[in-house]
Amino acid sequence: MNIWAEVLEILMLVCFGCSWPISVYKSIKIKTSVGKSATFNILLIVGYIGGIISKFLKMQSALSNPSTTALGKGIFIFALVMYFVNLAMITANLVLYYTNKHLDNLKATTELQANTNAEVVENIAEQITKENSEETKTEDSEN
Numbered sequence: 366m367n368i369w370a371e372v373l374e375i376l377m378l379v380c381f382g383c384s385w386p387i388s389v390y391k392s393i394k395i396k397t398s399v400g401k402s403a404t405f406n407i408l409l410i411v412g413y414i415g416g417i418i419s420k421f422l423k424m425q426s427a428l429s430n431p432s433t434t435a436l437g438k439g440i441f442i443f444a445l446v447m448y449f450v451n452l453a454m455i456t457a458n459l460v461l462y463y464t465n466k467h468l469d470n471l472k473a474t475t476e477l478q479a480n481t482n483a484e485v486v487e488n489i490a491e492q493i494t495k496e497n498s499e500e501t502k503t504e505d506s507e508n
Contacts, residue, residue, distance in 0.1 A: 368434075368436070368437050368440060371437070371440045371441055371444055372440060374444050375440065375443060375444045375447060378444060378447035378448060378450075378451055379447065381451055382447060382450055382451050382454065385451060385454030385455060385457075385458060386454060388454075388458050389454060389457050389458050389461060392458060392461035392462065392465060393461060395465075396465055396468055397465050397468070397469055398462050398463075398465040398466035398468075398469055399469070399496055401458075401462045401465070402462075403459060403462050403463070406455055406458050406459040406462060407459065409455045410452065410455050410456060410459065413448055413451055413452040413455060414452065416448050417445070417448045417449065417452070420441075420444065420445045420448060421445075423441075424441070424445075427441045428441065473489065473493050476489050477489060477490075
């Protein structure tokens with residue numbers, strides 16, 4: 366087991382791990398799905414699951430190898446834990462995306478019901494259509 370490879374992997378996971386709570390906090394604070402992407406979050410979840418599976422496949426040889434030091438084993442396990450922490454943050458971000466999208470739809474529905482003026486209703490519908498098309502373009506460009 367290459368300790369430096371594990372340390373660098375942990376560095377990557379910690380850096381990403383510091384970003385996700387900020388994203389979750391912003392999603393809670395702004396209460397809108399505008400500017401967020403479900404596809405992006407789903408791809409990240411798939412990537413973290415792949416990393417976790419990779420760690421489990423390497424676990425037997427890494428932990429049972431007599432030449433692996435206690436520090437090396439600890440680093441290996443810490444990296445695995447960091448994958449789970451990041452996965453939890455991304456999953457929370459995805460749940461917040463769909464929650465906020467529901468809130469956006471409720472807000473639009475409330476505004477439509479409150480305004481009987483046909484011109485106002487038309488403007489709101491155009492705005493929602495524009496936001497949805499921008500979100501689709503954003504998701505398409507991320508792929």
